[in-house]
Amino acid sequence: MKCLRNFPVATIFVLAGMVFAQNPLVKSGNTREVAEHVYVIPDQRINVIPNIGIIVGRDGVLVVDTGMGPRNAETVLGEVKKITNKPVTYLTVTHFHPEHGMGAQAFPAETTLIYPTAQKIELLEKGQAIMKEFSGVSPEIADLLKPVKFRMPNVTFSDAAEVDLGDFTVQLFHFGSAHTRGDEFIFLPKQRLVFGGDVVINRFFPIMADSDSSGANWIDILQRLEDLKPAIVVPGHGEIGDVGVITAMREYLVFVRDRVQQMKSQGTSLGDVESKLDPEVRAKYKDWDNPQWIKNAIDNFYGSVK
Numbered sequence: 001m002k003c004l005r006n007f008p009v010a011t012i013f014v015l016a017g018m019v020f021a022q023n024p025l026v027k028s029g030n031t032r033e034v035a036e037h038v039y040v041i042p043d044q045r046i047n048v049i050p051n052i053g054i055i056v057g058r059d060g061v062l063v064v065d066t067g068m069g070p071r072n073a074e075t076v077l078g079e080v081k082k083i084t085n086k087p088v089t090y091l092t093v094t095h096f097h098p099e100h101g102m103g104a105q106a107f108p109a110e111t112t113l114i115y116p117t118a119q120k121i122e123l124l125e126k127g128q129a130i131m132k133e134f135s136g137v138s139p140e141i142a143d144l145l146k147p148v149k150f151r152m153p154n155v156t157f158s159d160a161a162e163v164d165l166g167d168f169t170v171q172l173f174h175f176g177s178a179h180t181r182g183d184e185f186i187f188l189p190k191q192r193l194v195f196g197g198d199v200v201i202n203r204f205f206p207i208m209a210d211s212d213s214s215g216a217n218w219i220d221i222l223q224r225l226e227d228l229k230p231a232i233v234v235p236g237h238g239e240i241g242d243v244g245v246i247t248a249m250r251e252y253l254v255f256v257r258d259r260v261q262q263m264k265s266q267g268t269s270l271g272d273v274e275s276k277l278d279p280e281v282r283a284k285y286k287d288w289d290n291p292q293w294i295k296n297a298i299d300n301f302y303g304s305v306k
C-alpha cells in the first residue's frame with residue numbers, strides 16, 4: 001500500500017509516544033483576542049490540542065485549524081459564534097496531522113477550504129495511516145477520529161495565496177517540507193502576526209518524525225518567517241509570543257545541526273552522536289518539553305549534513 005510505504009513503522013511508535021493519555025478536547029470559554037480582529041483558542045500545552053485561530057474580517061471569518069475530529073471542530077464553531085455572527089467563509093489548515101485538520105467536515109458547506117496543493121496530496125497519501133496511528137494511542141482519540149471523513153479543499157495553491165476579508169488581507173504561504181510536506185503559514189500583514197503551525201512551537205522540541213520532515217529546509221523556512229518581522233507569533237503548540245519564538249526554534253535546530261556536522265566529520269557513528277548529543281541538548285534546553293523528539297532531529301541532520 002502506497003500510504004504505508006511512505007510512513008515507516010518506526011515512525012508510528014515515536015508519534016504514539018507523544019500523544020499518550022492526554023485529554024484531546026478543545027476547551028471552550030478560554031478564547032482570547034491576541035491582536036485586532038484575531039482570536040486564539042489556546043492549546044494549554046496539551047500535545048493533542050493545537051492553538052486554533054479565528055480571524056474576523058468585515059466580510060467573514062477565516063479559521064486556522066480545526067482541532068481533532070468533528071466534535072472538536074463543533075467547539076471551535078461555537079467559539080466563533082460567541083465572537084461574531086459573521087459566516088465562517090474560509091478554513092485553512094497548517095498541516096495534515098489529525099489535531100490540526102481532521103475536523104474540517106463539521107464546517108458549513110458554504111465554507112471555502114484552502115490548502116497548499118502539497119498538503120492536499122499528503123492528506124490523500126498519508127491521512128489514513130496517521131489517523132490509524134493516532135487512534136491507537138487512546139480510546140478517547142479513537143472516538144474523536146472515528147467519524148472523520150476527509151473533506152477536500154475547494155481551493156489549492158502552490159506557494160502563496162491571499163484571502164481578502166474586506167478590511168484586511170491574510171497571506172498563506174507554503175515554503176516546502178519542514179515538519180510535514182504540506183506545511184502552511186498564515187501571515188497577517190496589518191497585524192504583523194504569523195501562525196506557524198508545528199514548524200514553530202514554543203518550548204517544545206520540534207518533531208521530525210514524518211517521512212517528509214526536513215531539518216535543513218526547516219532552518220531556511222524559519223529564517224523566511226523571521227524576515228516577515230512578525231510582532232506576534234502564534235505557534236502550533238505552546239504560548240503565544242513574539243519573533244523570539246521563531247528565533248529560539250531556529251537556534252535550536254542550528255545548534256543540533258552544527259554539533260551533528262562536527263561529530264560526523266570526525267567519523268562519529270550515528271549511535272555515538274545520539275548518545276553524546278542527546279544529554280547535551282537536554283541540559284541546554286531544560287525547560288523545553290517532549291525531549292523524546294531530540295533523537296529524530298539528530299537522525300534527520302545526520303542524514304543530510306556532509
Ligand SMILES: [Zn+2]
Nearest residue numbers: 095097179198
Ligand atoms: Zn504536527
